[in-house]
Amino acid sequence: MPIRKDEMTPDEARRDHVDMLRFLAINAAFGIMLGIGIAFALYWFNLYGLGTHIARSQTPILSFVMIAAPLALTFGGAVTASAIMLMPYKRKGEL
Numbered sequence: 420m421p422i423r424k425d426e427m428t429p430d431e432a433r434r435d436h437v438d439m440l441r442f443l444a445i446n447a448a449f450g451i452m453l454g455i456g457i458a459f460a461l462y463w464f465n466l467y468g469l470g471t472h473i474a475r476s477q478t479p480i481l482s483f484v485m486i487a488a489p490l491a492l493t494f495g496g497a498v499t500a501s502a503i504m505l506m507p508y509k510r511k512g513e514l
Contacts, residue, residue, distance in 0.1 A: 442506065443499055450498030454491035461486065 427435065462470045462483060469486070476482040 439506065443502055446502035447495045447499045450495035451491045453498065454494035455487050457494070458483065458487035458490045 460466075462473055465471055473479050473482045473486075
């Protein structure tokens with residue numbers, strides 16, 4: 420059976436999927452780092468007394484993680500979702 424011009428070979432499709440997953444992983448990592456950075460900024464600039472509360476806590480690391488983890492997951496998901504919507508994907512026949 421001849422391969423049509425616009426169809427991808429299995430190796431090309433595999434490389435394409437790996438490239439897309441790498442693109443999404445990079446965007447997710449960026450979003451997670453952004454969330455952790457915002458949590459650190461909340462602590463560092465002591466916004467709403469948050470830094471003082473964390474510093475005076477019996478377990479300051481756990482307190483910081485309880486703020487940073489939801490922010491990291493939220494921003495990671497949001498950046499990944501926007502990357503999916505704006506993914507620069509073209510089929511081979513459209514090039």
